[in-house]
Amino acid sequence: MTTSTIKPAFIIQFDLTLAEHRFSIDLSLPTKGVIGVFGESGSGKTTLLRVISGLQPIKNGTIYFNHHFWQEQESTLPVYKRPIGYVFQEASLFPHLTIKGNLEFAKKRAWPSNNQAQTLNTDTIHRLLNMDALLHKWPSQLSGGERQRVAIARALMINPSLLLMDEPLSALDYDRKQEILSYLEKLKEELSIPIIYVSHSASELSRLADYLVIINKGSVHTHGEINQVLTQPHLPSCLQQDVGVILQTYVQQKSPSDALQAVSFSMNNVNTPLWVKHTNALIGEVLRVQIFAKDVSITLSKSIDTSITNILPAEILSIQEDADHMILITLKVENTQILAKITQRSCENLALQAGQMVWAQIKAIAVIA
Ligand SMILES: Nc1ncnc2c1ncn2[C@@H]1O[C@H](COP(=O)(O)OP(=O)(O)OP(=O)(O)O)[C@@H](O)[C@H]1O
Numbered sequence: 516m517t518t519s520t521i522k523p524a525f526i527i528q529f530d531l532t533l534a535e536h537r538f539s540i541d542l543s544l545p546t547k548g549v550i551g552v553f554g555e556s557g558s559g560k561t562t563l564l565r566v567i568s569g570l571q572p573i574k575n576g577t578i579y580f581n582h583h584f585w586q587e588q589e590s591t592l593p594v595y596k597r598p599i600g601y602v603f604q605e606a607s608l609f610p611h612l613t614i615k616g617n618l619e620f621a622k623k624r625a626w627p628s629n630n631q632a633q634t635l636n637t638d639t640i641h642r643l644l645n646m647d648a649l650l651h652k653w654p655s656q657l658s659g660g661e662r663q664r665v666a667i668a669r670a671l672m673i674n675p676s677l678l679l680m681d682e683p684l685s686a687l688d689y690d691r692k693q694e695i696l697s698y699l700e701k702l703k704e705e706l707s708i709p710i711i712y713v714s715h716s717a718s719e720l721s722r723l724a725d726y727l728v729i730i731n732k733g734s735v736h737t738h739g740e741i742n743q744v745l746t747q748p749h750l751p752s753c754l755q756q757d758v759g760v761i762l763q764t765y766v767q768q769k770s771p772s773d774a775l776q777a778v779s780f781s782m783n784n785v786n787t788p789l790w791v792k793h794t795n796a797l798i799g800e801v802l803r804v805q806i807f808a809k810d811v812s813i814t815l816s817k818s819i820d821t822s823i824t825n826i827l828p829a830e831i832l833s834i835q836e837d838a839d840h841m842i843l844i845t846l847k848v849e850n851t852q853i854l855a856k857i858t859q860r861s862c863e864n865l866a867l868q869a870g871q872m873v874w875a876q877i878k879a880i881a882v883i884a
Pocket residue numbers: 533534535536554555556557558559560561562563715
């Protein structure tokens with residue numbers, strides 16, 4: 516199989532028919548960060564992962580990852596030669612081996628380190644996923660969340676160049692999901708391995724993904740940086756509730772007595788603090804927050820008798836109608852853009868126009884931090 520010298524890229528192009536289902540995928544993806552794949556049930560998310568891994572053969576197409584062709588027209592690299600770690604919905608650990616045994620089994624099959632992939636040592640993986648307390652246990656002694664943590668550690672043990680995660684949290688309850696999401700955030704921060712993360716859950720993807728691919732009926736509906744995708748007015752109806760922005764903010768002040776913290780939109784400018792729910796982030800740390808457009812309302816004068824904590828001066832940059840016939844307004848607050856979703860009636864009543872100065876109201880508890 517050809518090894519190319521052109522710059523790193525991740526290209527996926529194929530057409531495939533399975534029974535009556537047709538898939539036609541044409542994607543150029545980043546080679547770092549978390550790439551979220553979202554779509555309704557049966558849209559083709561798992562099929563996309565299976566094609567990338569080689570588990571689903573294709574007759575013709577291109578799968579090109581970081582200087583290597585895994586599929587080049589009709590020529591295919593076998594599954595076992597693709598340096599990919601896989602995490603499924605079910606952990607499927609070997610029941611007759613302890614957790615240490617399961618991890619060592621994977622390690623024996625590890626890829627040799629190369630310059631393109633980050634080499635992971637066992638201690639790093641144990642630390643990142645807090646494995647030490649589990650090593651001498653048997654799979655039957657673990658909770659669902661612990662088993663999934665081991666499954667992620669096992670996928671990393673093979674020293675992959677790419678991690679594929681297919682609904683890894685869907686079998687877990689809310690608390691366990693939050694726990695594993697924190698581990699995944701840590702992995703994302705510390706590891707340079709790109710992750711393709713399939714999920715039905717827009718909130719999981721908003722929290723983790725840097726890039727989003729939306730699949731609809733076997734083809735790509737849209738793809739791009741997560742903020743670009745979530746600010747589009749014509750997202751599929753299953754994502755309409757999630758239109759909004761994801762911002763990198765900086766923790767400025769903690770207020771434990773009322774479980775709030777103030778964040779700023781830029782590191783040095785605290786003119787317009789945004790109050791959000793308390794998290795464990797420390798002052799000065801970066802905090803990723805999500806503000807849904809449906810949680811932002813607009814007033815022409817600054818309310819004083821309101822329960823809403825955040826009332827920010829904003830300029831209207833644009834006004835457009837979305838797929839639900841609601842009005843999506845792009846607002847500029849300091850140097851940051853946020854979105855407000857309001858009804859046509861409210862937009863007309865307030866006679867809103869681009870260029871106008873207004874007040875954006877955001878409930879502190881509506882901001883996801
Ligand atoms: N080998 C196959 N033969 C025939 N049809 C298949 C095959 N594999 C998948 N399909 C069909 O292709 C469609 C897409 O399946 P896929 O599992 O990729 O969807 P998905 O988006 O991952 O769905 P879900 O979110 O429910 O897991 C489904 O209707 C599925 O039944």
